[in-house]
Structure formats: C-alpha cells, structure tokens
Amino acid sequence: MSTTPRQPPEVDKRETYYKERIRKHSSYDEFHRPSVELLLNLIYTYDVVETRISRVLGEHCLSLSGFNILMILNSVKPAGRQLHELGELLLVSRANVTGLVDSLEQKGLVERGPDKNDRRVRIARITDPGVELLDSMLSSYYKEVRGMFCGFSNNDKADLSELLARLRTTIQKSLSEKDPLQGKKGK
Secondary structure (H helix, E strand, C coil): CCCCCCCCCCHHHHHHHHHHHHHHHCCCCCHHHHHHHHHHHEEEHHHHHHHHHHHHHHHHCHHHHHHHHHHHHHHHCCCCCEEEEHHHCCCCCCHHHHHHHHHHHHCCCEEEEEEEECCCEEEEEECCCHHHHHHHHHHHHHHHHHCCCCCCCCCCCCCHHHHHHHHHHHHHHHHHEEEECCCCCCC
C-alpha cells in the first residue's frame, strides 16, 4: 500500500506579491494601509468570482455580459428593452451593448425589432431559445453561486452585502465631491 505525500497548500503568488507591494508603499504620506488592502482584496476577489462564474457560463457559450443581458430581457419578456436601457442596467462592462446584442442575436437567443411607440427606436427581446437556455442552465448557475459562499452564514452574507452596498454608495458619492479627504481623517 503506497501513500502519496501530502502536497503543501498552493502559494497564492498574487496575494504574496501585493502584500509585499503594500509594505513597500507605506512611506507615502497619503498611504492608508487598510484602504489599500481593501481595494486590492476587492479587485482580487472580483477576479476570482468572475473567473469562476465565467467558467460556468462558458459551458453554455455565454459571457458574463451576455448572460446579464439575457437575464434582463427575460425579466421583461415579451416587451424587451431599448439598447441604451440595457447599457444602463448591465452589472458588467457596458462598452459595447450593440456588439453583445449582435452576438446573442447570431446565436438566436435575442431578436431586435422596432419599438411600437417609436419606430426609430430598436428593442431587444429574448427569444424562446434564449428562455430555454436560461431555464436549462440557471439551476447549475445558482448552485455554483451558492457554493462560492458556502463558508458564510446567511447573516454573514447579509452583512457583507450591506457593507459592499455602503462602499459603493460612498464611492459614487465621493465622485461628485471636490476633495473627499478634505477635513477627514482615516480610521
């Protein structure tokens, strides 16, 4: 009976690298370690989540943005949405809504047509095959989402969600302020 030696846990090279960079940048006057660590953790965590979700969606030949559009259109079927409205509602890249809709249309998942109220405006609508695709994949998608957060209690999830919403609101508010740090000391 042979035993395989235990492998040491894989070293997270990105985490190690950025922790070292944080240590080296602490000499800057405006450097605030908790803020920089939070920013890097948010960016890195988004990348990990996006990679995992993209893998699941890729099994259905969908990008995260394409999936987002299908979910939006599915929620308003059969009415559809104007392309500029889709851009306003997307959670991810809004760079090329027309290109995303083109791609989904080529796959037969979305169709475009005139707006009944304004023939100059084009409306994107989810097709029956688009609805069928979502129906066939949402169970595995939601299972993957649930699995990503299995180490958190429902209270932890609610707390984290609330903190992220507060962070988003603070960042959006600070964009409209002239100098958000003026007169404030970091805690």
